[in-house]
Amino acid sequence: MAIDFSFPDELLQLLDRVRRFCAEVVRPAEAEIREDDREGLVRQVIRMRRAAREQGLWLPQMPPEWGGMGLGHVAMAAVSAEAGRTRFGPFALNCQAPDEGNMHTLLHWGTPEQKERYLRPLCEGRTRSCFAMTEPEVAGSDPTLIQTRAALQGGRWVVNGHKWFISGARGAAFAILIARTEDDPEVPQAGNSAFLVDLPAPGWELLRDIRTMSGSHNHGEIRIENLELPAESLLGGRGRGHQLGQYRLGPARLAHCMRWIGQAETALEMTIERSLQRFAHGSLLAEKQGIQWMIADSTLELYQSKLMVLHAAYRIDQGLEFKSEVSMAKHFVANALNRILDRAIQVHGALGYSLDTPLAQMAQQARWARFADGADEVHQWRIARGAIETWTRDGSVRAATGSLPI
Numbered sequence: 001m002a003i004d005f006s007f008p009d010e011l012l013q014l015l016d017r018v019r020r021f022c023a024e025v026v027r028p029a030e031a032e033i034r035e036d037d038r039e040g041l042v043r044q045v046i047r048m049r050r051a052a053r054e055q056g057l058w059l060p061q062m063p064p065e066w067g068g069m070g071l072g073h074v075a076m077a078a079v080s081a082e083a084g085r086t087r088f089g090p091f092a093l094n095c096q097a098p099d100e101g102n103m104h105t106l107l108h109w110g111t112p113e114q115k116e117r118y119l120r121p122l123c124e125g126r127t128r129s130c131f132a133m134t135e136p137e138v139a140g141s142d143p144t145l146i147q148t149r150a151a152l153q154g155g156r157w158v159v160n161g162h163k164w165f166i167s168g169a170r171g172a173a174f175a176i177l178i179a180r181t182e183d184d185p186e187v188p189q190a191g192n193s194a195f196l197v198d199l200p201a202p203g204w205e206l207l208r209d210i211r212t213m214s215g216s217h218n219h220g221e222i223r224i225e226n227l228e229l230p231a232e233s234l235l236g237g238r239g240r241g242h243q244l245g246q247y248r249l250g251p252a253r254l255a256h257c258m259r260w261i262g263q264a265e266t267a268l269e270m271t272i273e274r275s276l277q278r279f280a281h282g283s284l285l286a287e288k289q290g291i292q293w294m295i296a297d298s299t300l301e302l303y304q305s306k307l308m309v310l311h312a313a314y315r316i317d318q319g320l321e322f323k324s325e326v327s328m329a330k331h332f333v334a335n336a337l338n339r340i341l342d343r344a345i346q347v348h349g350a351l352g353y354s355l356d357t358p359l360a361q362m363a364q365q366a367r368w369a370r371f372a373d374g375a376d377e378v379h380q381w382r383i384a385r386g387a388i389e390t391w392t393r394d395g396s397v398r399a400a401t402g403s404l405p406i
């Protein structure tokens, strides 16, 4: 009897290559990037991507026929956690959000023509994309409330609506757009459809980049007015928008968790390093029990995060039901990341609050993890409902706790 937590040599060697690539290519490039110099940023991303291709580290998440490395979700968890320790590592490998999720979506739902037209250039790194679902007027947590409308007129779809927080909108070659198409669906979740929109397009107006607590990072607000789309722009069929969104969000949520693990690990290592250098009140911070408790809590939470992500990834790879495991992992890792970063800042004192280390920016970025792609409370609601249903059905909560054999 064995539960095998080891990775094959091939994967260990790959992780080693990703680690070296981040140290030798990504970190030096990041040091050159200035927030106010977009051209410089693009130049560095191109340089990193060229190096990733040369080193055989391109597109780890996609099958070889799309130019990728064909890694499963477990292997991808390890690669993403490694690349996610740097800010631009995932960009360099072409496995960054939202393109990664859009690639999986197109691979699963696209027609052969749609795949050639949209997926191929995305995989080759010639284009970027965005995913447009959230609206300022209604709760993003409940997609049945979406107000953007697409109506068939003379064989073409005409779309009107308003979207915001559309990551990567500026410069995207296309959007996957979610709009309401069905007036009277059998179930509320079947009211929306997904469309592929070539950008720029008349009727699709980028109003602004939304300024956030961590600065402006190309999260666009979009006004959609009489946007005309051909019939073949429908992705996945009428009324399938919710299903497609859920399919996209499962692995995409887990992909976020993988990158967050990389961030959390960096923060914990920085915490320990600082505590071994800083001396106060007669001893190093590392020798003080109050600091050791913080290090212990962060270590425990990082360990739990890794186990949850690996198990959810394993379930996806095995073709098993994975929704509740991904939901639990997303909730846990998002919160663990915020706590681990907060402790790291605390141990660094004023230095942690300054921009002399990456911690302050990492903490600002991490805040959105607790409500985007499923707010904490929505995941908790689903997790609780699953546990209650499982208990009622089976007289046991085993199936609600990962279906583990204990």
Ligand SMILES: Cc1cc2nc3c(=O)[nH]c(=O)nc-3n(C[C@H](O)[C@H](O)[C@H](O)COP(=O)(O)OP(=O)(O)OC[C@H]3O[C@@H](n4cnc5c(N)ncnc54)[C@H](O)[C@@H]3O)c2cc1C
Pocket: 098, 130, 131, 132, 133, 134, 135, 138, 139, 140, 141, 142, 164, 165, 166, 167, 168, 219, 368, 370, 371, 372, 373, 374, 375, 376, 377, 378, 381
């Ligand atoms: C950095 C960033 C990038 C993003 N990128 C994209 C993108 O590319 N494309 C896109 O479409 N969207 C994107 N979003 C939007 C994101 O998906 C939404 O913020 C998210 O779905 C939540 O929707 P909302 O902001 O409207 O919050 P709301 O739905 O209004 O929820 C607000 C709060 O209400 C509470 N709440 C909601 N439902 C319940 C419930 N059932 N029980 C208890 N409490 C509840 C929760 O505390 C929740 O945080 C992004 C957001 C951010 C911050």
